[in-house]
Amino acid sequence: MLDLSPILPPSPLRRPILGLTLLSHLAASRISQFHTMLEQLSTSTNEQDKDILNDVYIRWPVDLERSLMEGSYTKAWRAKSRAPRKEYEVLAEGLMGTIRNDIASCHEKAYQALPLAEASRLLFFDNESEAMKFGQQRGWNFSPTSKIFTFPSQPKNGTTSTTDAASGGHEDGESAGDLLERRGLVRKALEYATELEAIV
Structure with a gap:
């Protein structure tokens, strides 16, 4: 592909698209591609990329990834409401699904059982019916009398x-x-x- 940057003016959507690409890597758990792209942007000699890491569109997915690496899932979840553009919210939804599955995997290994109310809170569900549906999709056993999930012993x-x-x-x-x-x-x-x- 030819580099036409010396001829064409810089696109006003370049940075938002780069940020969306970073976010798509994050949402799909492609962490190595995320960091590779970030490294390329930080070492770029292109004049368009000057101070690019401080740009709001790039900073948002970077901060999100940092929160995930720290295990600050609540902070990452709340960041969704501060997305810099509407387009980011679509990919952010996919990322939230990834976060939920990561949390659920941790619970399956850490606990033998978990109350429905607690599972709803920990998995960021607005109501218990959503948590029940999620648990059924993962093959969790649910007792309607005690309202407790039990996890299968084998992954x-x-x-x-x-x-x-x-x-x-x-x-x-x-x-x-x-x-x-x-x-x-x-x-x-x-x-x-x-x-x-x-x-x-």
Whole structure:
């Protein structure tokens, strides 16, 4: 593609579009692409990119990503109402879905059960019926009498090999749940390593 920046005047929508691109990477959990693009913008010698990291359209997704990396989900959730343009709100909705799923995954690993009211609050739902629908989609069990979610002991996407299945999932006295959890941690560590390598 030809660089026509010396000939054409800079587009007034350039920075909003760059910000939307950053936000789309964030919403799709493409963190390595997000940081790669940010690095390219910060080291650009293009006159149009002067002080670009301080631009409101770029700053907003950057601050949002920082909140997510800190685990400040409430701060990230509230930032949605301060989107710099209407177009950002559409992608922000997708990001909020990603945040909900991340929080839900943490709860599944940390707790055996969670009251409906607490799940609604932690997952930023306006009413309990939305939380119930979300829980059903994730395969959570719900008791209408106690109004408590219980989480399946085995992760939805967890798989065991035929060797593990034949041995009952045990390895040197290790339970099937421990084995799956260990594999999940290894998989996560490899994903982080791949993203770090892409950033560096």
